[in-house]
Amino acid sequence: MPVLWHYCRHTPHSYERADYLEALAVIDPSGLDDAYTESLWDCEERARLLAIASAPHNPQILHRIAVLRDDPMETPDVRAAAGTRLTP
Structure with missing residues (x-):
């Protein structure tokens, strides 16, 4: 799993980040809160969509x-x- 983390953080191809994040979530979904939080600012739509669905629930994230x-x-x-995530 450390190799996937390395690729996720250092890939030269932004479109790959969502794939690495998905793979990490399948292998071990714990400990991804920071990655999902950071992905809320990602330039790739798929990464933002994953983050919206899975980022932790706190006031700053919301x-x-x-x-x-x-x-x-x-x-x-x-x-x-984002609208769906914020709907009570």
């Missing part, structure tokens, strides 16, 4: 998800996922 929901420049899928 604020960031609300920003994604309300951002008119964000993709429709990310805005919808």
